[in-house]
Amino acid sequence: MGRFILGRLAQAVPVVFLSTVAVFLLLHLLPGDPALMLAGPEAPPQAIAAIRQEMGLDEPLPVQYVTWLGHVLRGDLGKSAASKLPIAQLIGQRAPATMELALTAELLTISIALPLGVAAAVNQRKRADWGISSVVSLGLAVPNFWLGILLIILFAIVLGWLPPGGRGDFTRDQTTALKFLALPAFTLALPAAMNLSRLTKASVLEILYEDHVRTARAKGVPNDGVVWRHVVRNALVPVVTAIGLEFGRLLGGVDHRRVGVRLARAGNADAVIDRQPRLRHRAGWPAAAGWDLHRRQHGHRYRVRLP
């Protein structure tokens, strides 16, 4: 098993490199001239050309890529063209908040989706299933940026239970920190949980009618035991993959802006939207790496089939 995991992790390395190439290319295909941004709009063309030469932007693309990759591997992510701060510092400032939010949202997603999906599958065609399906459809139809607004109105303004924005410090006061996280995490978790519950339901339904489940029931195993020990474990295979993919998406932070709740210093998405080209592709790369590693770690579950 250990060798298998190591092998999968090793396979992740070339994929991460390929994604750096993809991010690099995407960046250079988009309009937005870093030399112009650095020099300012009033600068004379000679100044812009000088900056371009200094930054190495007049080199051919493969040379630029190799230079950039060399810097990245040495830990030098360069400076942001807009804010002139080191990018590693900018990412480092945002990373803990992103991690907190992503982890909390992921845990919420799993805890909502799995029970719902299993309950819907086990009670298929009965009232419970119909109720859960309606809730899931509604949850999917509500756009998540509106959901953020609604939750703020309800919990922060009308009820005053939770703060609308900001970030707490986990090392000092866990309860307050959790309160800050609650609204954005739930806004991110809900649509993901709805999708995941549909996947769980479909997966459980497939296993529910298999022979080994029927045998367990025939042997007299109580229904709970059948469902949880025999069905759910096997049904979790595609679900775990989806969870891994979802975590990568959360790390990528693109949705954080759409949540409408501003966590202080959270989300690498600010970089994408604010058009800081260097920061954008620095931020995109760790997300791709995180997603891929996670997916590969969970991919190993495909080999394990419990009786």
Next chain:
Amino acid sequence: MATTTSTPPATLARPGVPLIGAGHLRRPRAPLTQAIERTLRNPMGLFGAVVLGLLVVCALGAQLISPFDPLEQHPGSELLPPGSGFFLGTDNLGRDILSRIIFGSRASLLVGVVAVGLGASIGIATGLAAGYFGGVVDAVIMRIYDALLAFPAILLGIGVVSVLGTGMLSVAYALAIASLPIFARLMRSRVLSERERDYVLAARCIGAGDGRIMGMHVLPNAISPLIVQISLAMAFSVLAESALSFLGLGTQPPQPSWGTMLNESRAYLRTAPGFGIFPGAALALLLLGLNFLSDALRDALDPRRIHA
């Protein structure tokens, strides 16, 4: 001799239609018509169709329906709650929210129709060609679409908007491009299974050319899952248009769009929560209706159903 009475089959026994001797020779309704009937008989499908109809009516008849001009500001009446002359209240510049919601449906409908229309027509045509001809044509088309699929949709949208500039049409083109591979792949897989059928062979035997076979025989038989995909793509386009407008990359102010209204409302949630609630409710209602419609279409077009 006892006469045996047999009840006529369900499809032919319609109220008001006398079953005379040649009744059994009546042509049954076309499968597509039956599918539409089944969709509308489904309560979810009916709800979805009604919501879609409402969208179209609002968008086309916006001038007639809306009480105020959506761009007209009423100084002194900013951020009013519902009532007092403005049915859903006013926004931060004193513009009537109901009128802006009605006119905002135009953005959603326009983007939805253009994006899905372009994406579906080009995607289906190329998928048909790729599946029918196979070989080099298939390889080239599918590799192009594979490359396109590698880009995440949101990033593609942001990229296209960066090149074409912001605005409704840019969003529509971006969504059309993002949906091309999906339609093409779906069509291609259906065509691959249909082109081996006997009726295609028969058509070829009597001398039908490729174009005729593709358009008259393969396409109508392969189209069913694509109809479901079209309604799903419509729902996705509406959502994406609002999301991009929310981020400031789609419809530009002062043009009304539900996404921009939601974005503007964020600063005034404490004083005028209605500003944030109503456009989102309209959006959620439309999305719910479209999702229900797609589900109902999927059930109605399910090939495993036994056609009566």
